[in-house]
Amino acid sequence: MKAKGKVDLVKVRQRAKPERGTKMILSETTKKEAMEAAQYGMPIDRIAILCGFPSGNQTQWARWISANPKFQGELDRARAQGELLLQRRVMSGEPNWQAAGWMLERTRGYVARASLEHTGKGGKELSVSGNLLGAFGGQK
Numbered sequence: 651m652k653a654k655g656k657v658d659l660v661k662v663r664q665r666a667k668p669e670r671g672t673k674m675i676l677s678e679t680t681k682k683e684a685m686e687a688a689q690y691g692m693p694i695d696r697i698a699i700l701c702g703f704p705s706g707n708q709t710q711w712a713r714w715i716s717a718n719p720k721f722q723g724e725l726d727r728a729r730a731q732g733e734l735l736l737q738r739r740v741m742s743g744e745p746n747w748q749a750a751g752w753m754l755e756r757t758r759g760y761v762a763r764a765s766l767e768h769t770g771k772g773g774k775e776l777s778v779s780g781n782l783l784g785a786f787g788g789q790k
Contacts, residue, residue: 674714676701676721684697685724688726688729688732691753691757691758695708697725733758735750736750736758737754
């Protein structure tokens with residue numbers, strides 16, 4: 651029984667604690683935008699921002715993704731489809747295919763690799779003469 655005139659204090663929570671990132675529900679419009687961004691090769695942390703997750707809070711996004719594996723699969727598929735479209739443009743040789751190649755290099759990790767071998771006459775090792783070395787600050 652309470653004493654007369656006594657008031658119970660209730661602690662009010664200032665901020666709700668996120669429950670493992672599973673409560674957020676994305677609208678169909680947001681999902682569509684995220685799929686488009688993934689197809690274009692936008693980094694996943696930027697896609698998280700488009701979906702409404704705070705910038706720099708990878709933990710909340712990672713928890714939400716792990717609780718929504720279907721969405722993760724859809725994002726992966728969208729990225730792969732975008733990559734395929736870019737590769738088709740490069741392989742077709744259509745005008746401005748270089749733009750697609752640039753996107754593959756910058757957003758998908760493709761790297762142009764080139765190697766150059768120098769050999770002398772008959773495939774023998776190439777030697778550099780003293781005069782040539784002198785031109786580059788070597789022996790004289």
